[in-house]
Amino acid sequence: MAPHGLTKLLKLSFYSLVVVMMVMTHQTQGFRLGPLWRKKSKNVVIDPTPIGICASSVLVHGYKCQEIDVVTQDGFILNMQRIPEGRDGNGGGDGIKRQPVLIQHGVLVDGMTWLLNSPEQNLPLILADKGFDVWIANTRGTRFSRRHTSLKPNEHAFWNWSWDELVLFDLPAFVDHVQQETGQKMHYVGHSLGTLIALGSFSEGLLVDKLKSAVFLSPIAYLSHMNTVIGALAAKAFVGEMTELLGFAEFNPKMKLVTQFLDALCASPGVDCYDLVSAFTGKNCCLNSSTVDLFLQNEPQSTATKNMVHLAQTVRDGVLAKFNYGTADYNMMHYGEASPPVYNLSNIPHDLPVFLSYGGQDALSDIRDVQRLLDSFRAHDVDKLSVQYVREYAHADFIMGVNAKDIVFNQVVSFFKHHT
Numbered sequence: 001m002a003p004h005g006l007t008k009l010l011k012l013s014f015y016s017l018v019v020v021m022m023v024m025t026h027q028t029q030g031f032r033l034g035p036l037w038r039k040k041s042k043n044v045v046i047d048p049t050p051i052g053i054c055a056s057s058v059l060v061h062g063y064k065c066q067e068i069d070v071v072t073q074d075g076f077i078l079n080m081q082r083i084p085e086g087r088d089g090n091g092g093g094d095g096i097k098r099q100p101v102l103i104q105h106g107v108l109v110d111g112m113t114w115l116l117n118s119p120e121q122n123l124p125l126i127l128a129d130k131g132f133d134v135w136i137a138n139t140r141g142t143r144f145s146r147r148h149t150s151l152k153p154n155e156h157a158f159w160n161w162s163w164d165e166l167v168l169f170d171l172p173a174f175v176d177h178v179q180q181e182t183g184q185k186m187h188y189v190g191h192s193l194g195t196l197i198a199l200g201s202f203s204e205g206l207l208v209d210k211l212k213s214a215v216f217l218s219p220i221a222y223l224s225h226m227n228t229v230i231g232a233l234a235a236k237a238f239v240g241e242m243t244e245l246l247g248f249a250e251f252n253p254k255m256k257l258v259t260q261f262l263d264a265l266c267a268s269p270g271v272d273c274y275d276l277v278s279a280f281t282g283k284n285c286c287l288n289s290s291t292v293d294l295f296l297q298n299e300p301q302s303t304a305t306k307n308m309v310h311l312a313q314t315v316r317d318g319v320l321a322k323f324n325y326g327t328a329d330y331n332m333m334h335y336g337e338a339s340p341p342v343y344n345l346s347n348i349p350h351d352l353p354v355f356l357s358y359g360g361q362d363a364l365s366d367i368r369d370v371q372r373l374l375d376s377f378r379a380h381d382v383d384k385l386s387v388q389y390v391r392e393y394a395h396a397d398f399i400m401g402v403n404a405k406d407i408v409f410n411q412v413v414s415f416f417k418h419h420t
Helices: 003-025 034-038 051-055 112-115 123-127 165-183 193-204 231-236 239-245 256-266 275-280 291-300 305-317 328-335 365-376 404-418
Strands: 068-072 076-083 099-104 132-138 186-190 210-219 356-359 387-390
Touching: 003 275, 034 099, 034 365, 051 068, 051 076, 051 112, 076 123, 076 165, 099 165, 112 123, 112 291, 123 404, 132 165, 165 186, 165 193, 165 256, 165 305, 165 387, 186 193, 210 404, 231 365, 328 356, 356 365, 356 404, 387 404
Parallel strands: 099 132, 099 186, 186 210, 210 356, 356 387
Antiparallel strands: 068 076, 076 132
């Protein structure tokens, strides 16, 4: 891989961690995000709309693909892709109604990340060839979901959301649309933040009646043991920059401010910007350099700064709770309680079939935090919970690993077929 391309990827990934860690250690008492969202964003680069995911990554391989728009209850217009059948047109067999599968990406990326490897190596097309009706979600703020019925991306109000809103609005919009179009319950696959919003939804009693099963890859719920080797430096570096950074409602890793910040940080003694990807995600064992090049061409994506703050609160506080507005009064205004309500994972129905796969080298979804998540499933029906541990895998291997088909994806297919 070219050093320049690698450095770019590592810097973008590292910045995301730095912001999370800085917010985590920054005192948020009296921290008020509300007024910021009424201003206009400045110095934010908005890329021209590229060609859709269907045209760039599905149709070119001989598969059918549809671009679909879904409107959330709070007005966001979200993009989806539907791959209704396998490349040979048969998949599940003529006359057999194909089971829908909804696939949800993580933070700072979009649905394209599932399709970066060859058709024989990426999960959506593998599922299509195995007879499933595949739907790929793209959450608000990513390049194909930057529309709203009344707001524009250069307005702060457009970015006044965290993963609470993904739980409450985005995921239900995707699930409801798939069910309306297919008339069936569906399987669900989430990676990283895609697992967090599903866990939050299920714990609130949402959506589970519309699902056949759920797959959590590299699950994120608790982040107390996020064990990046650069965490200590990130937690201390440039904390004074946070006031300026939080002036941006949109968290865009391509902003000029971000580039300047990274240049300064990478010049610090002891910081090796050529090895930050391992320090950030853990040592991914199985990424192909050509896949990483494609990643650089398509990612990262924007999210809300408020969303990054919420993730940082999850790291700092060690609980899975709704967004903390910083004071008892502000929380009381939003929730009627002095503290944010907690997502109680023990509320997830014990008979929901769940497959969970995590990696021994994952520095974000650390095995100790995954074990804490699994503690929430202690009362789960034994025959409804399947757990896979992949000792050599880190965070990105679960999406883009060249051997993920043999190690993880085939297990997912078997799990779905068992629970169809």
